[in-house]
Amino acid sequence: MFAYKSFLFTPGNNAKRMEKALSAGADVLIFDLEDAVAISEKANARNTITGCLELPRSCKVYVRINGLETNFWHDDLIMAVQHGADGVMLPKAEDDEQIKFIDKFLTELESKQGKSPIDLIPLVESARGVILAFNIACAAKRVSRLAFGALDYTMDIETSFSGEGTEIFYARSHLVNASRAAGILPPVDTVFPGIKDQDGFERDLLIAKQLGMFGKLLIHPNQIEATNRVFSPSEEEIEWARRILAAFEAAEAAGQGVVQVDGKMVDYPVADRARRILSQVDRN
Ligand SMILES: CC(C)(COP(=O)(O)OP(=O)(O)OC[C@H]1O[C@@H](n2cnc3c(N)ncnc32)[C@H](O)[C@@H]1OP(=O)(O)O)[C@@H](O)C(=O)NCCC(=O)NCCSC(=O)C[C@@](O)(CC(=O)O)C(=O)O
Numbered sequence: 652m653f654a655y656k657s658f659l660f661t662p663g664n665n666a667k668r669m670e671k672a673l674s675a676g677a678d679v680l681i682f683d684l685e686d687a688v689a690i691s692e693k694a695n696a697r698n699t700i701t702g703c704l705e706l707p708r709s710c711k712v713y714v715r716i717n718g719l720e721t722n723f724w725h726d727d728l729i730m731a732v733q734h735g736a737d738g739v740m741l742p743k744a745e746d747d748e749q750i751k752f753i754d755k756f757l758t759e760l761e762s763k764q765g766k767s768p769i770d771l772i773p774l775v776e777s778a779r780g781v782i783l784a785f786n787i788a789c790a791a792k793r794v795s796r797l798a799f800g801a802l803d804y805t806m807d808i809e810t811s812f813s814g815e816g817t818e819i820f821y822a823r824s825h826l827v828n829a830s831r832a833a834g835i836l837p838p839v840d841t842v843f844p845g846i847k848d849q850d851g852f853e854r855d856l857l858i859a860k861q862l863g864m865f866g867k868l869l870i871h872p873n874q875i876e877a878t879n880r881v882f883s884p885s886e887e888e889i890e891w892a893r894r895i896l897a898a899f900e901a902a903e904a905a906g907q908g909v910v911q912v913d914g915k916m917v918d919y920p921v922a923d924r925a926r927r928i929l930s931q932v933d934r935n
């Protein structure tokens with residue numbers, strides 16, 4: 652599974668915006684049936700998304716279904732599988748039991764409809780979800796990665812979303828650690844609500860990247876460019892990786908497992924990081 656960088660949410664009852672989003676440059680669109688759609692609009696949004704899923708597309712399209720605590724999730728899932736969504740996002744993901752339940756439902760639905768398995772991204776956005784993140788990540792093979800929802804999470808832990816990252820430092824790091832331990836892709840970071848605060852947004856991207864998260868949930872097209880840029884290797888990183896690998900491979904050929912480059916020690920983990928950067932360049 653490829654590690655996508657930019658995931659743009661678009662409300663599922665707005666056909667014009669969903670259609671436009673298809674060419675906005677995000678790796679993934681998330682047509683939303685949950686918190687961006689009023690209760691009275693849920694059935695209309697499901698029909699509107701059905702139409703948009705039929706449109707030709709060069710990006711992936713996921714559907715954020717309603718949570719298992721609602722009466723909507725069942726029809727949401729059937730629509731997503733029936734109309735060829737590339738993945739589904741489960742909001743308010745709290746534990747592995749939920750994931751196993753969804754996985755079983757999807758497996759039965761896919762075999763009935765002769766469809767291949769759809770990707771599942773649990774959106775972790777509560778204290779319980781964070782503490783059980785490892786169990787959630789291991790609960791089904793179709794879970795490619797976790798996503799973090801800080802707006803609901805900060806409400807759940809009775810604080811507020813500062814935009815500086817202080818109050819979500821632990822949750823972000825815990826999701827990174829749980830994902831690595833479970834052997835799945837790094838988690839996708841939370842939305843940043845300040846759609847006019849480009850500097851704050853870019854700072855938030857860099858903090859998330861440094862903590863080991865990869866990719867970001869977005870709420871506006873003007874957040875796509877910075878996200879794709881920050882989560883792609885920079886020219887400096889590519890040049891550094893090439894230099895490190897050349898020096899390390901020469902040292903290794905001479906029977907050494909460690910060498911100094913630019914005044915810093917380079918051993919296997921550093922060389923592996925350089926290889927990972929260059930392999931991401933090839934994939935991009
Ligand atoms: C905020 C606002 C209403 C502002 O609208 P405005 O109209 O004032 O924006 P403008 O700047 O005037 O738009 C300029 C041009 O961009 C187009 N355009 C704007 N937004 C677009 C878009 N999203 N998709 C495609 N196109 C778009 C627009 O159509 C126009 O196109 P055009 O007319 O052609 O020029 C709008 O952005 C919006 O609805 N955002 C998505 C909100 C959403 O999905 N929330 C749920 C997911 S988060 C969540 O649930 C939290 C979480 O669960 C998860 C977590 O945290 O990670 C948690 O718990 O934490």
Ligand SMILES: [Mg+2]
Nearest residue numbers: 686776800803
């Ligand atoms: Mg939420």
